[in-house]
Amino acid sequence: MHMLARTRSMVGLDIGTSAVKAIELTQKGREVEVTAFGQVEVASDNLDDRARAVRDLMNEGGFQTKRVVTSISGKMVIIRYLNMVRMSDEELKNAITFEAEKYVPFPLDECILDCQRVDGSDEGPSSGNMTVLMVAAKRGQVDEHLRTVESAGLVPEVIDVDAFALSNAHTLCAGSDEGMDLSGTIAFVDVGSSKTSVNIIHEGASLFTREISLGGRDFTDAITKRLMVGFDEAEDLKRDPGDGGDAVKEAIFPTIDDLGNEIQLSFDYFENQFDREISRILLSGGGSRLTFFKDAFERIFEKPTAVFNPFEHVQVNDGIDADLLASNAPQLVVATGLAARLAKVG
Template sequence: MFGKKKKVVGLDIGSSQTKVVELLPGKTKRLINYGISKILPDAIVEGEIIDREAVLDSIRTLFESRNITTKDVVIGLAGRDVIIKRIVMDRLSEAETREQIKWEAEQYVPFDINEVSLDFDVVNPNYGENQQEVVLVAAKNELINNLTALLKELNLNPIIIDTAAFALQNAFEYNYQPGPDETIALVNIGAGMTIINVIKGGSSLLARDVYYGVNSYINKLQKEIGFNYEDAANTVKGTIPVGASQDSIQGVFESFVNDLSTQIERSLQFLTTVTGEEKVSKMFITGGGALIANMVDYLKRRLNVSVEVFNPFKNILYDPSIFAPEGVEMIGPVLTQAVGLALRGD
């Protein structure tokens, strides 16, 4: 939302990994390079950078190990310091809307309005009599300034600051062609956070960040079965420790998916209450959590909706060997947000 389009690298700073995607600009996009680098546990907690040096080291290692020389980057914001809300206001010109949006935002943004950066997108200019519908975005200046300073310390230039929810939407709309009347739920199941963006007709109906993700599954395995962190993390990836009870692990998994489904359900119920939209047509899941065995089937059964793993490279050209040996099916979902950010450059 914040900034103009140009050639960039998409940089997704997550709570457990840093991801980068570099695309060849042009009408038909081609993947040039990508990289994934781990971040020390608890270096980022609920979107807040706790261990600055650990995050710097992860990004530095990523760019150096992948020989990425491009300095212009796009980053995505998420968490409690970011608000995305659909609002109705008087129909005005774009210039007048920009002037008025600050006063409108005061009604919806739970922060000091002088301490946030605002942007907006008119999604329905003819909402009602002399009214328009606008997607309002607000982000705390402190969050933006901290990330900008961190990147500049690495000689990186954050030319566009987007939101993680809109990055998902950007990646989806480039790779898929939903019908104008389809209501689609995009769900990125990350390590510490799940990002939900429900879209219809090219605009966001609801965007929410939920502090529940793969780390919650790992914690459940540690607490309820007694695994150490390494065994729990490996179990999530499909490698079960010798002698572990399959039934116990299955029980923890079902408990995790049930809790995650409840979080998603609450968002969808809120959508129905606020917008009157009926049940979503389809759900696309992505992020590391989308790769957990049986996740699609359990979500489909629990939420009673069609669920598919989001392929962010569906319409992007790439050499299959770039994803060897794991393959694009295993790497792609982890890179979805970074792809959506990289697509901002053209």
């Protein structure tokens, strides 16, 4: 019974370059369910248009709370996994500044710096070393992101990084579905509009992440050049090729191969560095909705590949259009992983 259980809600807000996506998770006792979701396109990448899209989404989506977890990405976000001498948390806070100077290409007084130990790495308690995840973000980018969120009357609880939200969504699913397969080393590949995020986890711990500057917009550009059509028509063909499916596939395949080559470099580095083979790939993002995308990745990597739908494992409120939610699932994985912070934020 949950008559006295506390009810809490959190919105995961994914502000992309082409669309703003949001998922609301509500927890009552131990149960978590989706209570609202939505997505609106962004007219352009300037601050005013992004802020307007956030306001429109929150006004139209039926969200119950203004508490949000959002995320940043891009070249102004630096992520490094560091091998450091084992030390206390207090010592780590002091030491990370000196380590950051080796990897952060802008003045540290212009950035926000954070770090944490990585559980699940090979360095056990008896080892003299430990793996530390370091994240540095340009303060100006964080401040701009906060202004976008706060201008919509929202209360930002946490700012995360896109790539980590992918594994957080998976952790949420595992906690909701005891029958979910957690074995092996999993590579999450999220194909957004302007970039692709890669996050590799083993036993729930993130061990590698990378951002690649190729995405769905590059697929559209490939259609534009190959079929000699305008950008808007190419975008429509990408989403629904109709009878022109073969022509669209031929136009996009070289770009998918380019993306695959970049991802393969990351896989090779990871497998050599950690002496672990990636066992399967979970796809998300708008780019993964292409009907032939999953098969193309299985051809390139020769690994089991699936499109990640977190709503196959997480309870969905009866008031939600489950079919509409499922059809948009690939684009909502980051937002779901952000909202999954509900359990940690409280």
